Every structure is written in structure tokens, then in C-alpha cells.
Amino acid sequence: MASSLCCCLLFLLFSVVLEWEHAIAELEDQATMVALRRELSVKEWELGGLSFCAWSGVTCDGENRFVAALELPRRSLRGNISLIAQLKSLQRLDLSGNAFHGSVPDSFGDLVELEFLDLSMNKLENQIPASLGAMRKLTALNLSNNLLVGEIPDDFKKLTRLEELQISANNLTGSIPDWIGMLTGLRVLSAYENGLSGIIPRNLGLVSQLEVLNLHSNQLQGVIPESIFASGKLQVLILTVNKLSGSLPDSVGNCRGLSNLRIGNNRLVGGIPKSIGNISSLTYFEANNNHLSGEIVPEFAKCANLTLLNLAYNGFTQMVPLQFGELKNLQEFIVSGNSLTGEIPRSLLKCRNLSKLDLSNNRFNGSLPKDICNMTRLQFLLLGQNSISGEIPKEIGNCVRLLELQLGSNYLTGDVPPEIGRIKNLQIALNLSFNHLRGALPRELGKLDKLVSLDVSNNQLSGSIPSELKGMQSLIEVNFSNNQLSGQVPIFAPFQKSSISSFSGNEGLCGDPVNVTCNNYYELNHHKVSYKIILAVVGSGLTVFATVSVIVALFMMKEKQEMATKAKMAAGDVLVTPPPVVAANVFVESMKQAVDFDSVVKTTLKDLNKMSNGTFSTVYKAVMPSGLVLSVKKLKSVERTVVHHQNKMIRELERLGNINHGNLMKPIGYVIYEDIALLLHPYMPNGTLMELIHNTEKSESEPDWPRRLSIVIGVAEGLAFLHHIAIVHLDISSCNIFLDAHYNALVGEVEISKLLDPSKGTASISAVAGSFGYIPPEYAYTMQVTAPGNVYSFGVVLLEILTSRLPVDEVFGEGIDLVKWVHSAPIRGETPEQIMDARLSTISFAWRKQMLAVLKVAMLCTDSTPAKRPKMKKVVEMLLEVKQN
Ligand SMILES: *[C@@H]1O[C@H](CO)[C@@H](O)[C@H](O)[C@H]1NC(C)=O
Ligand SMILES: *[C@@H]1O[C@H](CO)[C@@H](O)[C@H](O)[C@H]1NC(C)=O
Ligand SMILES: *[C@@H]1O[C@H](CO)[C@@H](O)[C@H](O)[C@H]1NC(C)=O
Ligand SMILES: *[C@@H]1O[C@H](CO)[C@@H](O)[C@H](O)[C@H]1NC(C)=O
Ligand SMILES: *[C@@H]1O[C@H](CO)[C@@H](O)[C@H](O)[C@H]1NC(C)=O
Ligand SMILES: *[C@@H]1O[C@H](CO)[C@@H](O)[C@H](O)[C@H]1NC(C)=O
Ligand SMILES: *[C@@H]1O[C@H](CO)[C@@H](O)[C@H](O)[C@H]1NC(C)=O
Ligand SMILES: *[C@@H]1O[C@H](CO)[C@@H](O)[C@H](O)[C@H]1NC(C)=O
Ligand SMILES: *[C@@H]1O[C@H](CO)[C@@H](O)[C@H](O)[C@H]1NC(C)=O
Numbered sequence: 001m002a003s004s005l006c007c008c009l010l011f012l013l014f015s016v017v018l019e020w021e022h023a024i025a026e027l028e029d030q031a032t033m034v035a036l037r038r039e040l041s042v043k044e045w046e047l048g049g050l051s052f053c054a055w056s057g058v059t060c061d062g063e064n065r066f067v068a069a070l071e072l073p074r075r076s077l078r079g080n081i082s083l084i085a086q087l088k089s090l091q092r093l094d095l096s097g098n099a100f101h102g103s104v105p106d107s108f109g110d111l112v113e114l115e116f117l118d119l120s121m122n123k124l125e126n127q128i129p130a131s132l133g134a135m136r137k138l139t140a141l142n143l144s145n146n147l148l149v150g151e152i153p154d155d156f157k158k159l160t161r162l163e164e165l166q167i168s169a170n171n172l173t174g175s176i177p178d179w180i181g182m183l184t185g186l187r188v189l190s191a192y193e194n195g196l197s198g199i200i201p202r203n204l205g206l207v208s209q210l211e212v213l214n215l216h217s218n219q220l221q222g223v224i225p226e227s228i229f230a231s232g233k234l235q236v237l238i239l240t241v242n243k244l245s246g247s248l249p250d251s252v253g254n255c256r257g258l259s260n261l262r263i264g265n266n267r268l269v270g271g272i273p274k275s276i277g278n279i280s281s282l283t284y285f286e287a288n289n290n291h292l293s294g295e296i297v298p299e300f301a302k303c304a305n306l307t308l309l310n311l312a313y314n315g316f317t318q319m320v321p322l323q324f325g326e327l328k329n330l331q332e333f334i335v336s337g338n339s340l341t342g343e344i345p346r347s348l349l350k351c352r353n354l355s356k357l358d359l360s361n362n363r364f365n366g367s368l369p370k371d372i373c374n375m376t377r378l379q380f381l382l383l384g385q386n387s388i389s390g391e392i393p394k395e396i397g398n399c400v401r402l403l404e405l406q407l408g409s410n411y412l413t414g415d416v417p418p419e420i421g422r423i424k425n426l427q428i429a430l431n432l433s434f435n436h437l438r439g440a441l442p443r444e445l446g447k448l449d450k451l452v453s454l455d456v457s458n459n460q461l462s463g464s465i466p467s468e469l470k471g472m473q474s475l476i477e478v479n480f481s482n483n484q485l486s487g488q489v490p491i492f493a494p495f496q497k498s499s500i501s502s503f504s505g506n507e508g509l510c511g512d513p514v515n516v517t518c519n520n521y522y523e524l525n526h527h528k529v530s531y532k533i534i535l536a537v538v539g540s541g542l543t544v545f546a547t548v549s550v551i552v553a554l555f556m557m558k559e560k561q562e563m564a565t566k567a568k569m570a571a572g573d574v575l576v577t578p579p580p581v582v583a584a585n586v587f588v589e590s591m592k593q594a595v596d597f598d599s600v601v602k603t604t605l606k607d608l609n610k611m612s613n614g615t616f617s618t619v620y621k622a623v624m625p626s627g628l629v630l631s632v633k634k635l636k637s638v639e640r641t642v643v644h645h646q647n648k649m650i651r652e653l654e655r656l657g658n659i660n661h662g663n664l665m666k667p668i669g670y671v672i673y674e675d676i677a678l679l680l681h682p683y684m685p686n687g688t689l690m691e692l693i694h695n696t697e698k699s700e701s702e703p704d705w706p707r708r709l710s711i712v713i714g715v716a717e718g719l720a721f722l723h724h725i726a727i728v729h730l731d732i733s734s735c736n737i738f739l740d741a742h743y744n745a746l747v748g749e750v751e752i753s754k755l756l757d758p759s760k761g762t763a764s765i766s767a768v769a770g771s772f773g774y775i776p777p778e779y780a781y782t783m784q785v786t787a788p789g790n791v792y793s794f795g796v797v798l799l800e801i802l803t804s805r806l807p808v809d810e811v812f813g814e815g816i817d818l819v820k821w822v823h824s825a826p827i828r829g830e831t832p833e834q835i836m837d838a839r840l841s842t843i844s845f846a847w848r849k850q851m852l853a854v855l856k857v858a859m860l861c862t863d864s865t866p867a868k869r870p871k872m873k874k875v876v877e878m879l880l881e882v883k884q885n
Contacts, residue, residue: 029067032086033058039079042072061089073097073118074884085110096142097121097884104143109134120144120166128167130155140164144190152177164188168214176201176215181227184208192216192238200225200244205234214238214844216262221245224263229254236845240286241265248287253278260842262286264310269293272311277302284842288312288334296335298323305329308838312358313337325350331838332356336382339363344388349374356380360406363387368412373398379811384408384431391415392432397422401811404428408455410435416456418442425810429453433479437461441485446471453477457502465490465509481505488518493607578602579673583650586669586680587657594626600671600678604634612688612735617749621683629683630668634676649677656751659725663718665738665746679751686739689715693734693800705840705847707743708801709854712794713879714745719794720872722750723787730785732793733774733807734800773807773817778866788866791875795819795861802855804837819862822855853882 033052037045044056052067053060059069066089074097081100084093085107091114101123108117109131115138124146132141133155141159144166151174152167163185172191175198180189186208192215199222200215206227213228216238223246228234232254244266252258253275259282268290276282277299284307285300293315300306301323308331316338324330325347333348336358343366344359354375360382367390372381378399388410396405397419405426412435420430421444430448433455440463441456448454451472457479464487465480475494479502486508489495495503496512503514510518578601586592603609603622611619611631620632650670659666669680686692689711715737722729729750736748776792779785796807799818805811812821825835832855833841841848857878863869870878 029065029087029089032083033067036083039083040072040077040081041079042075042077059092066090068092070094074880081105082107084108087111089113091137092116094118095122100124103127104129104132104148106131108132111135112137114138116140118142119146122146124148126150128153128172132156133158135159136161138162139185142166143170145169148172150174154179157182159183161185166190168192168194170194172196175199176204176220178203180204181206186210187233188212190214192218194218196220199223200228200239202227204228206230209233212236212845215242216240218242223247224249224268226251232256234258235281236260238262238844239266243267245269247271247292248273250275252276255279257281259283259305264288264290266290271295272297272300274299276300279303280305282306284308284838286310287314290314292316294318296320296340300324301326303327307833308332308334308842310334311338316340318342320345320348322347324348327351328353330354331377331834332358334358335362336360337362341365343367344369344372344383351375353377356382358382359386361385365389367391368393368396368407370395372396375399377401377811379403379425382406383410386410388412392417392420392437394419396420399423400425402426406431407435408433412437415439416442416445416461418444421445421447423448424450426451427474429455431455432459433457435459439463441466441469443468445469449473451475455479456483457481459483461485464488465495478502480509485509489514497608578605582672582674584669584671585650585654587654588668591628591668594624594628595630595669595680596624596626597671599624600630600632600680601673603632604676604678617679631681631683632671633679633681635679653679653751659750661718661721663714663745663747664721664750665748667751681748682740684738684746685741686743688735689737689739689745689797689801690734692739693804694806705843705851708840709850709879709883711737711739711743711745712798712801712854713876713883715747715797716794716872716876716879718745718747719790720876722747723790723872728785728787729790729793731774732790732797734797737797776866777864786866787872788869791861791869791872792866794872794875795858795869798854798858798861802836802851802858804839823859823862850882850885853885854879857882 030050030052048055052058053064057070057072058067060066061068067087068089069092070084070087070090071092071094073094077098078100081095082105085105088110090111093114093116096118099122103126104119104124106129109129112134114135117135117138120142125148127150128143128148130153133153136158138159139161140163148170149172152172154177157179160183162183164187166188168190169192172194173196176191176196178201180186181201181203184207188211190212196218197220200220202225204210204225204227209231210228211233212235214236220242221244224239224244226249229249229251234255235257237258238260240262245268247268247270248263250273252273256279258279261282262284264286270292271294272292274297276297280303282303283305286308288310289312291314295318296311296316298321300309301321306327307329310332312334313336316335317340319342320340322345324345328351330351331353333354334356340362342364344364346369348354348357349369349371352375355377357378358380364386365388368388370393373395379401381399381402382404384406389412391414392407392412394417396417400423402423403425406429408431414437416432416437416439421442424447426448427450430451437459438461441461443466446466446468449471452474454472454475461483462485465485467490470490470492478494478498481502482505485506488511489503489509498513500513500515503509510516578598581597581601584597586595600622604620609620609622611621617633617635620634622630622632624630653667653670657667665681667679667681671678719729729747731749738746738748740746774793774796776789779789796819799822800807803818805818807818812818822835832852836851836855841851857875860870861875
């Protein structure tokens with residue numbers, strides 16, 4: 001009895017002590033949480049009472065005493081996080097995507113219960129504290145995307161339960177320690193974009209089931225260790241841009257689930273192991289810019305999912321295996337800069353999904369196959385610098401989706417087939433230089449109105465340069481040099497703006513810019529004209545004669561004048577005094593002194609200063625005598641209505657000048673002369689989003705998804721603001737999204753939207769329908785510009801950044817634009833993978849995930865039913881969510 005009572009008492013006492021301890025602990029977390037609320041100023045917490053377990057992002061243990069998880073990702077928080085170290089029971093801490101700076105607190109080592117720690121995407125600096133090694137229960141540690149320096153602390157060897165270690169995108173140095181190879185649970189090691197040196201540990205993956213190893217962009221040396229393939233579980237291996245040597249181990253074939261293998265830009269030697277054929281999941285294989293050699297193994301053909309094979313700039317020899325025709329999913333085959341021989345592999349023509357065939361800079365011989373265009377999706381046919389002979393088959397005209405055709409530096413003979421003119425999509429370049437082509441240039445080339453660069457130099461072409469080439473309105477670079485061309489160079493700005501060297505080595509050419517005047521030729525032409533006139537005159541009565549003469553005289557005078565001004569413009573030398581300024585103003589006080597209105601007007605008289613041509617305006621770059629650079633927008637003649645409402649316009653402009661939003665391009669002033677209105681804006685050094693997306697192929701800039709995402713978020717914010725102040729934009733397109741020096745996005749043409757507001761009767765829908773490809777389907781019926789219509793156009797911009805494709809492109813097929821093409825992908829059985837730009841989506845899982853999420857948003861925005869589209873404000877929220885995830 002006594003003993004049981006005693007027992008009971010003891011038990012009571014014990015429970016009291018236990019409760020008391022809990023109470024203290026609760027008090028402690030309470031105090032910490034209240035202090036933390038003050039320190040971090042988490043908005044949602046301010047309304048919460050004292051019971052911190054109910055605060056958002058806080059999870060307590062079962063008895064609501066301790067904080068077990070604190071998850072506050074992506075809230076732009078700042079402040080001192082060292083207080084958190086007092087939450088001793090914490091198991092999960094996620095502070096990623098905030099604005100914390102300073103060091104990672106030393107005291108975090110006290111969080112001995114912690115299993116998950118994510119501090120990624122902050123501004124944490126200095127060294128990683130060794131004390132973190134005390135968090136023995138840690139299974140996932142993420143310190144990526146900070147400003148951390150120094151080495152990976154040796155004390156981390158105590159983190160024996162670590163499964164995922166992510167420390168990429170910092171400024172870490174030193175080597176990858178050996179003990180990482182001893183972590184038995186390690187599945188993910190991501191340390192790319194640091195300054196890590198030394199070797200990849202020889203034991204990495206021996207005792208663990210490594211799935212993801214991403215070490216790209218470091219200074220790593222030594223070999224790719226066999227150990228990483230030992231467990232056969234590897235799915236992603238990215239080692240690009242290091243200094244690795246040795247060869248790709250045979251054991252890579254153990255990893256049947258390996259889908260992404262990227263080892264480009266290293267110093268690797270040896271051949272590709274035949275075991276590559278056992279990697280049935282292989283989708284992306286990239287090994288360019290190494291010293292690999294031997295044959296391109298036929299075993300690749302067994303990897304049925306292979307989508308990209310890039311072996312460029314190595315020492316591969318022999319022929320491309322016949323079996324490659326089996327690669328039905330192959331989209332890019334890039335083997336430039338090797339020593340491959342034999343004919344252009346006909347088997348490849350069976351790869352109907354191929355969009356890029358780059359065989360340039362090899363020793364391919366034989367002729368160009370007639371059925372090369374059996375690869376109907378081909379966009380890039382790059383065969384330059386080989387030994388290809390024979391004629392260019394006329395069937396080349398069937399490759400209607402080609403964007404670039406490179407055939408330079410081969411032994412091609414015969415004529416330039418006029419059928420090339422059928423490749424209407426040809427945009428990037430047509431290069432036929434350094435061959436043995438003869439005959440005249442076909443006038444059908446003039447139909448290539450999207451082409452930017454034309455090079456036919458160093459052939460034996462003869463005859464004159466056809467005046468039809470004036471149809472090539474996008475031309476920027478031309479080279480006709482070293483042929484046997486003769487006659488007058490057609491008067492066409494891209495020609496006259498070229499240097500003499502683009503025409504040199506042609507004895508018979510004359511006229512601007514060539515150094516020889518065309519006396520004979522001109523005379524001949526004039527005779528022809530007068531002959532015709534005389535015929536006309538003789539055939540008609542006397543009165544008619546008078547009228548005709550007057551008209552002809554007037555016409556010729558006008559033409560002469562135009563020629564004269566054109567020539568002057570081409571020479572960049574406008575002698576005419578600028579017409580008087582009717583009205584002008586600069587709204588920004590600090591810029592008033594720096595803007596010279598006469599210079600602004602002069603600028604717009606010179607074609608040389610033209611930067612772009614929009615639906616409603618032409619934009620010029622103007623350098624003021626003060627050195628200030630401006631972008632000057634000249635409203636097109638259709639919009640003369642604007643000038644007729646001059647006072648209204650000036651009032652609206654001044655009002656818009658006061659709008660303060662970082663993503664809207666606001667006017668800084670205007671100039672009006674004659675009946676022309678010029679709007680002044682700050683000059684945008686990084687051009688437009690259009691140029692950023694669609695010129696990457698040319699500039700070979702690094703694919704940069706985060707930049708694209710930030711840009712569209714800026715655009716969405718700007719549009720949401722416009723809608724908030726009841727302005728509907730009239731022409732949202734990637735051409736109207738400008739990028740400042742920091743790639744901050746500014747939505748342009750805002751004033752047009754205000755000035756031409758159709759609801760105010762200043763313009764009709766026909767004038768303001770926007771840009772082709774961005775116009776929502778309902779505009780055709782409703783004849784009204786609406787906010788949901790803006791959302792649609794913005795959705796098209798989203799699709800552009802995801803796919804890197806133009807909103808309208810013949811590639812999609814008859815009557816199909818980008819929106820329809822994307823929406824009908826599931827019907828065609830295509831995965832998002834095949835729609836998104838692989839140069840972006842395959843860089844990292846994180847990018848891919850974000851792209852898939854943005855694709856969802858884009859699908860909502862481009863819904864054919866206006867009511868189903870989200871509001872711009874909601875779009876901003878969704879995109880921010882994507883960015884911060
Ligand atoms: C945070 O507070 C702790 C303790 O008060 C201090 O040692 C530390 O320097 C502070 N950190 C920052 C980044 O201000
Ligand atoms: C950080 O890494 C962990 C573990 O790999 C992962 O679960 C988490 O999603 C990553 N955080 C971010 C913001 O990507
Ligand atoms: C990284 O560290 C190196 C040397 O410590 C320094 O020169 C470099 O500026 C740092 N880079 C960044 C982005 O902080
Ligand atoms: C591929 O796998 C098969 C069956 O697992 C095996 O017999 C063969 O040796 C492997 N081939 C190579 C080249 O590793
Ligand atoms: C090939 O890709 C498809 C679609 O992504 C996938 O379902 C399939 O499992 C892949 N095949 C292999 C062998 O990995
Ligand atoms: C192109 O790829 C798709 C999807 O992977 C595949 O279904 C189709 O058969 C391929 N096309 C051809 C012509 O092989
Ligand atoms: C192409 O090159 C291969 C090997 O270099 C040679 O055997 C073959 O005769 C050549 N063919 C032509 C048409 O020159
Ligand atoms: C190209 O297509 C034509 C017509 O479909 C076919 O006759 C020819 O065999 C194909 N060529 C190759 C190399 O596949
Ligand atoms: C143009 O011709 C003149 C006179 O023949 C010569 O002096 C000059 O060097 C030539 N200029 C060029 C660029 O060929």
C-alpha cells in the first residue's frame with residue numbers, strides 16, 4: 001500500500017517536473033517567436049495572437065509546445081536570423097528565396113534536431129560555419145545561390161545522414177572533400193558554378209545511390225571517376241566547363257536511367273564507350289569541345305529517346321553510322337569541327353524529327369542528296385567547310401522551314417537554283433561563299449524578305465545583281481565580292497550602306513558604293529525610258545501628249561529628288577536644314593538642358609539612325625550634342641489624328657510622364673514639327689525582348705531562363721499597374737518590351753494606348769489591332785480592345801520565352817500560330833519537352849520545373865474564352881510563385 005502510494009507520488013512528481021519542463025520550453029519558444037516576429041517583420045504574423053503555432057509557416061509538435069518546422073520561403077524577408085538557433089526542437093527550416101544577408105549564423109549548429117535546412121537564394125556571405133557539422137540528423141542541406149566563399153567545411157563529414165547536398169552558384173573554392181564519397185545516403189550532389197578545384201573524389205558514389213551529380217562550371221581536374229556509375233542509379237550527370245581529362249568510363253553503360261549526360265568543354269580524350277548503347281533512357285548527350293576521338297559509335301542508335309547529340313569540336317573520324325536513321329526522336333545532330341568523312345549520311349534523312357543538322361567543318365564529300373528535305377522539320381542545315389561537290393539540287397526549295405543554310409567553302413558547281421527563293425523562312429543566313437557556282441544570281445532570291453545575311457562571295461557568278469533583290473527587306477550583311485558580276489549595284493539601302501569590300505573583286509560592277517561611276521549604264525537606261533515615252537506620246541493625241549509630258553516630268557522630278565535624298569541619307573549626310581519645331585517639351589527637369597530639339601528632328605531624317613519599325617511608329621536612336629542618348633519614336637502617318645488633337649495629346653503625354661512604375665516606359669518629352677509627332681524616351685541599350693529571344697542563335701549568348709522569367713514578371717507587373725489605372729494596352733508584343741542596362745523590362749507604346757484609346761473615339765479597331773500573332777481571337781468579333789485581350793497577348797509573350805519561337809511562323813503549318821501550335825501539342829502526342837526550348841529546359845531540373853509552371857500560366861492566359869483568362873494581377877502572383885519555388 002505504502003509502496004504503491006509512494007510509487008503514485010513519485011509518478012505525480014515526475015509528471016509535474018515533466019510538465020514544468022515543457023512549460024519552460026514553451027515559454028522559451030514563445031519568447032523566441034515573439035522576438036523573431038519583431039526581427040523579421042513577417043506580415044502575416046502581425047495579426048496572429050500569442051499562440052505562435054497558428055502563425056503561417058509555423059508547424060508545432062503534436063502537443064503544440066515546440067516549433068518543429070519553420071517554413072518561410074520567398075517572402076522578401078530580411079533581418080537577423082540567428083535567433084532561430086534558439087528553437088531547439090526545429091526539424092525543418094526553409095528560409096529560401098528571401099533577402100537575408102550577413103553570415104550563416106554559427107549558432108545554427110545548436111539545432112541538433114534539424115533534418116532539412118534550406119537557405120538557398122539569399123545573399124548570405126562569408127564562409128560556411130563549421131559548426132553546422134553538429135546537425136547530425138540533417139538529410140538535406142541547401143545553401144545554393146548565395147555569396148558564400150571559402151571551402152566546404154571539413155566538419156561536414158559528421159553529417160553522415162546527408163542525402164541531398166546543394167551548394168551551387170556560390171563562390172566556393174578548395175576541393176570536393178573525400179568524405180563526401182563516404183556518405184552512404186547521398187543521392188544529390190549539386191555544386192555547379194563555384195570555383196572548386198582538385199579532382200572529383202574517386203570514391204564518390206561507391207557506397208551511395210547517386211542520382212544527380214551536377215558540378216558544371218568549376219575548375220575540376222583529373223578523371224571522371226568510375227565510382228559514380230557503380231550503383232547504376234545515376235540519372236543526371238553534368239560536368240560541363242571544367243578541366244577534366246581522361247576518358248568517359250565504360251561503366252557509364254551501367255546507368256540505364258541516365259537521361260542527361262553533359263561533359264562538354266573539358267579536356268577529355270579517348271572514344272565513346274560502346275556501352276553507351278545500354279543507356280536506354282539517354283535523351284541528351286553533349287560532349288562538345290573536348291579531345292575525343294575514334295568513330296562515332298553506332299551503339300548510339302540503340303538509345304531510342306536520344307533527342308540531342310552534340311559531339312562538335314573533337315577529333316572524331318570515319319563515317320556517321322548508317323544505324324542513326326533509327327533515331328526517330330533525334331532533333332539536333334551536331335558534329336561540326338571533327339574529321340568525319342564519307343558522304344552526307346543518307347540514313348539521317350530518315351530522322352524526320354531532326355531540326356538541326358550541323359556537319360560543318362569536317363571532310364564530308366559526295367553531293368548534296370536530292371531528298372535532303374525529307375527531314376521536313378529541318379531549321380538549320382549547316383554543311384559549310386567540307387568537300388561537298390556537285391550541284392545544289394533544286395529540291396532544296398522544299399526545305400521550307402529552314403532558318404539558316406550554310407553551304408560555304410565546299411566544291412559546289414552549277415547555278416544557284418532559283419528554288420532557294422521558296423525558302424521563305426530563311427532568316428539567319430544564306431551562305432554559298434567559296435564554291436564554284438556560276439551563272440546569274442536568280443531574281444527569286446528577292447523573295448527572301450526575312451533574310452539578314454547573304455554571302456555569295458568567291459564564286460564565278462556573272463551577270464548583274466538583280467534589282468529584285470530589293471525585296472530582301474531584312475538584309476543587313478551582304479557579300480558579293482570576288483565574282484564576275486557586272487552592271488550597276490541596285491539602289492537599295494542595305495547595299496549602299498555596305499562597305500566597298502562587299503562588292504570588290506567584280507570588275508564590271510559600278511555605282512554606289514563601288515568606286516566606279518556607271519556612265520554607260522545610266523545612258524542606256526535613259527534611252528530606254530525616253531524611247532518608251534516617245535512611243536506613248538506618238539500613240540496619243542496632242543492633249544494627251546501635254547498631260548503625259550507634265551506627269552512624266554513631275555514624276556521624274558520627284559524620283560530624282562528622292563534619289564538625291566536617298567543617296568545623301570545613305571552617305572549619312574543630311575544637308576537640308578531641319579523643319580521648324582512647332583511645339584516641344586521635356587518633362588524631366590534634370591534632362592531639360594541635355595535635350596536639343598533640332599538635333600532630335602535631324603536624327604529622324606536619317607535612315608541610318610533607325611532602330612526599329614513598330615505597328616504604330618518608327619524608332620530612332622538620337623545622340624544629343626550633350627552626349628545624352630535618346631530613343632525617338634516617330635508616329636506613323638496613320639496616326640496623324642493624334643497630331644490633330646495636339647493639345648489633348650500634350651496633356652496626355654504630360655500626365656503619362658508622371659506615371660511612376662518601374663516597368664513602364666514613360667515619355668520624357670515630345671517634339672512636334674509639321675504634322676509629325678516625335679516622342680522622346682530614354683535609350684534602352686539592351687534592345688527589346690524580341691531581340692533577346694530570337695537572336696540568341698546569332699549572338700550565341702548563354703541560355704538564361706532566370707533572366708527571361710524576371711523580364712516577363714516585370715512586364716506582368718507593368719501591365720497589372722496599367723489595368724489598375726484603367727489603361728488598356730493596344731499593342732503588347734515582344735517588340736514593345738524594352739530592356740534597360742540591367743535587363744529590367746519596360747513596357748513600351750503605353751502612350752499610344754492612351755492617345756489612341758478607341759473608346760474615346762480617336763481611333764478605330766482596325767488601326768489598333770496590335771501585332772500579328774498577339775491578337776486575341778475575340779477581337780475579330782467584338783471590335784473592342786479589352787484587358788482580357790491584353791492577358792492573351794501577354795500569354796503569347798510567355799509562350800515566346802518558353803519556346804524561343806516566333807508568334808507566327810510557317811513552320812507551324814497553314815493557319816496555325818504559336819498559340820494554336822502549343823494548344824494542339826497534346827493532340828499531336830507531343831510532350832511539353834518537345835515544345836519548350838531544349839537549350840533552356842535541359843540545363844537544370846529547377847529551370848525545367850519553372851518552365852513547366854510558366855507553361856501552365858501561358859495556357860490559362862491564351863484560353864480562347866476571354867472570361868476564363870486570369871486577371872493580370874493574378875498572373876503576377878502566379879509568376880512570382882513560380883520564380884520563388
Ligand atoms: C545577428 O545577431 C547576432 C547576435 O546578436 C550578432 O552576433 C550577429 O552579428 C548579427 N548578424 C547580423 C547579420 O547582423
Ligand atoms: C534546396 O535543396 C533541397 C534538397 O535538395 C531541395 O529539396 C529544395 O527544393 C532546394 N530548394 C530550392 C529553393 O530549390
Ligand atoms: C569570387 O572570389 C574570387 C576570389 O576570392 C574573387 O576574385 C571574385 O570576385 C569572387 N566572385 C564573386 C562573384 O564574388
Ligand atoms: C549491355 O547490357 C547487356 C545486357 O545487360 C550486356 O550483356 C552487355 O555486355 C552490355 N553491353 C555493353 C557494351 O556494356
Ligand atoms: C523515352 O521517353 C518517353 C517519354 O518521355 C518515356 O515514357 C520512356 O520511358 C522513355 N524510354 C526510356 C527507355 O527511358
Ligand atoms: C517525332 O517524335 C515523336 C515524338 O517523340 C514521335 O512520336 C514521332 O514518331 C517522331 N516522328 C517521326 C517522323 O519519326
Ligand atoms: C569520299 O571520301 C572517301 C574516303 O575519304 C573516299 O573513299 C571516297 O571515294 C570519296 N568520295 C568521293 C565522291 O569523292
Ligand atoms: C524521301 O522521301 C521520298 C518520298 O517520300 C522517298 O521516296 C525517298 O525514299 C526518301 N528518301 C530517303 C533517303 O529516305
Ligand atoms: C577609289 O578610287 C580612287 C581613284 O581611283 C582611289 O584613289 C581610291 O583609293 C579608291 N578607293 C577605294 C576604297 O578603293
